[in-house]
Amino acid sequence: MSGKSIPNRILLPEDQTPRQWYNLRADMPEQPEPLLNPTTRQPLREEELYPIFCKELAHQELDGETRYIDIPDAILDYYKTYRPSPLHRAYRLEEALGTPARIYFKFEGNNTSGSHKLNSAIAQAYYAKAEGLAGLTTETGAGQWGTALSMACAHFNLPLTVYMVKGSYQQKPYRRSIIQTFGAQIIPSPSDTTNAGRAILAQIPDTTGSLGCAISEAVEKAVTSEGHRYVLGSVLNQVLLHQSIIGLESKSALALYDEYPDIIIGCAGGGSNLGGLIAPFMQDKLTGKANPRIIAVEPASCPSLTRGKYAYDFCDTGKVTPLAKMYTLGCQFIPSANHAGGLRYHAMSPILSKLYHDGYMEAVAYEQSNVFEAATFFSKTEGILPAPESSHAIRSAIDEALLCKASGEAKTILFGLTGTGYFDMAAYEQFLSGTMTDHVPTDAELETFFAE
Amino acid sequence: MSGKSIPNRILLPEDQTPRQWYNLRADMPEQPEPLLNPTTRQPLREEELYPIFCKELAHQELDGETRYIDIPDAILDYYKTYRPSPLHRAYRLEEALGTPARIYFKFEGNNTSGSHKLNSAIAQAYYAKAEGLAGLTTETGAGQWGTALSMACAHFNLPLTVYMVKGSYQQKPYRRSIIQTFGAQIIPSPSDTTNAGRAILAQIPDTTGSLGCAISEAVEKAVTSEGHRYVLGSVLNQVLLHQSIIGLESKSALALYDEYPDIIIGCAGGGSNLGGLIAPFMQDKLTGKANPRIIAVEPASCPSLTRGKYAYDFCDTGKVTPLAKMYTLGCQFIPSANHAGGLRYHAMSPILSKLYHDGYMEAVAYEQSNVFEAATFFSKTEGILPAPESSHAIRSAIDEALLCKASGEAKTILFGLTGTGYFDMAAYEQFLSGTMTDHVPTDAELETFFAE
Secondary structure (H helix, E strand, C coil), X not given: CCHHHCCCEECCCHHHCCCEEECHHHHCCCCCCCCEXXXXXXXXXXXXXXXXXXXXXXXXXXCCCCCEEECCHHHHHHHXXXXXCCEXXXXXXXXXXXXXXXXXXXXXXXXXXXXXXXXXXXXXXXXXHHCCCCEEEXXXXXXXXXXXXXXXXXXXXXXXXXXXXHHHHHHCHHHHHHHHHXXXXXXXXXXXXXHHHHHHHHHCCCCCCCHHHHHHXXXXXXXXXXXXXXXXXXXXXXXXXXXXXXXXXXXXXXXXXXXXXXXXXXXXXXXXXXXXXXXXXXHHHHCCCCCCEEEEEEECCCCHXXXXXXXXXXXXXCCXXXXXXXXXXXXXXXXXXXXXXXXXXXXXXXXXXXXXXXXXXXXXXXXXXXHHHHHHHHHHHHCCCECHXXXXXXXXXXXXXXXXXXXXXXXXXXXXXXXXXXXXXXXXXXXXXXXXXXXXXXXXXXXXXXXX | CXXXXXXXEECCCHHHCCCEEXXXXXXXXXXXXXXXXXXXXXXXXXXXXXXXXXXXXXXXXHCCCCCEEECCHHHHHHHCCCCCCCEEECHHHHHHHCCCCEEEEEECCCCCCCECCHHHHHHHHHHHHHCCCCEEEEEECCCHHHHHHHHHXXXXXXXXXXEEEHHHHHHCHHHHHHHHHXXXXXXXXXXXXXXXXXXXXXXXXXXXXXXXXXXXXXHHHHHCCCCEEECCCCCCHHHHHHHHHHHHHHHHHHHCCCCCCCEEEXXXXXXXXXXXXXXXHHHHHHCCCCCCEEEEEEECCCCHHHHCEEEEEECCCCCCCCEEEEEECCCCCCCCCCCCCCCCCCECCHHHHHHHHCCCCEEEEECHHHHHHHHHHHHHHHCCCECXXXXXXXXXXXXXXXXXXXXXXXXXXXXXXCEECHHHHHHHHHHHCCCCCXXXXXXXXXXXHHHC
């Protein structure tokens, strides 16, 4: 296969775009451990999720069997406004690195929400609307999920309340404005609108909040508001299901050029992008059809896979959610204040945690200045300003490509470019001016969170 | 033709994408008035432009005859990374307005520079590199051109110095950072690096600068630096040539569905987007093949077409550039400080000025709060956050669609959505919070600039 015959941007023809999501659980030899009711500690039944999630999403959350799920027409229609997303061959990056590796990236930042989050946001909003709900609640940290969901809710005329981590709310006023422009109500968290928020404020009045705390508030608001449900942009099984569109498109687009990745790399916070990107490749791996390396990349300041424990934990700080068995740093964990990007959730998707635990995946962690070095290098070579989150995958892809350079191997590398960094220029500015600092928690620090 | 068979996003097949730019001047019954040497007041010869522009671009600037110009392969390759840009059918907007009109928009904001400026930036950088230049200089106001050109120069490893209007430099630190991330040097204008800048600083030490002043500095820097040339993102004939790709793609994409616009609407600052969008439709109009209405939309605070004079004027504040016959507010004109978006140039492209003067085009002007009302309405319906500049066209398209609603006519409307507003959230915030103000210069105010 001649590398030069491959275009620098591959768009899957519309008649080859996926019309079904792929449910990775259907091919897992062992299922992830079940969610537990936080009170009874018994496996959750679907009905027990109805107060939190709309019925179809509750069903998807617990459905480990159905392999392929039809994407409803209304969602396919919406997907057509920005999908298939392009698969890029990173010729310029390869050349700049002098690597024999062929580097591809699936670019999910070219929709107007700026990230892959829209893939699940539009699905969750659709099912909520179809059930006739009065509104949704959610949380957002870096703001990508809040932006995507506010667009999706505007599309379906569905009221939305977003609890935004107070630190982000203050540091990213423009993220706040865009979410408001799309019509959502936005509340800095912790707030006095919920018991969970008031409890944390009483304890630490000047806290800048955390994702776990914002989740507690959004869940509480949903279950106490008539006709409202809660939605979440990562971690959940349903989210990985919706995000499988990323991997399905990637695999088909590569197949057009007889390519198959030797290495698949995704950044990992809660796992939404990674789980979606790797889904069909992991299927091949689980069913013995292929054996690609799969690498999860996380921040060294929030290292759930590489330094967390595989244990049952709450999904939120306020301990109101079900318990999930995940790699976790403890539900009270908050990344150091100098951590600039997203990927700040205390735990990892139960599906990905199980796959990692069972040896199907690798994980690496990078410090942020190393990540921003890769981001600026990538900006200059490929002309795309990546989100800090995505740049973790870039760092790893560059490192793997440099290993290929050293060994002379022409491996095929695929990574997920989840979004753009236009709202993260403050962090870029820190990096450019040399004022960016790193933080790696000590074992002792981590132990204090595990102890709680 | 059934409206419902048209998808909400039309992507032109790759084998139908344009491989030539279209030079509108070749079909104009009367040519625009020639550029004049500022000293001799005689028509400029191509060689006289060589100190400012690289040779091929100097040639394109003065070439009124060649109808189609081949796009070099290196530029076609780059275009493939983000073109064809999508043509959207605005079903949701039509529905929200209750109009029988069919509304289309050509979306140029989905490349990673966020605007149509990249179409000409990559061309100008290519020709400069091909000529072996040592570097380029330019100016930027709102920052879209600076961003696009810094990406283009990074692609060709070409050093770039950007003079950024000081007001924007201070108000938009993130625009500054993104341009720096792509590797360009950025200098707030007026600066002490040029005679033009020093002269203005001596006169008005606390000035926030103007586009015209930044142009003076960038031109001076280019002509006084070994191997450097100046590039500009609008106004010029060469820019309209490169931007014709917008209109060519739009026309072909509409033709796939047997559509042809009754009304074509573009925002107009210096004319780069408008001139490109309308090019092939204006060709039809000039050659009697069709007779669409063509509407230029400008800010009421910088109304060059609607309230300017058609006269020879300098392209810059410092009066170092050639003279062009244009609709102008006077080269000393600076829009009111409360003007939020771009479209702040004191004059209009000589080609568009001539066409407007000869009756081939209409022009309207809107106040900015009216424009932002359209922008937020559009955000919620179409899920795209438009740039303030683009939103001028949205305002006009909505108004025309409402006239169709009143008259019951199912007209086909095409407008140009030139870019996204992610770096303009401060202005959106003003609008959302009700603190945005408008400014329409009085006749007396305008006369003071004409008098100079």
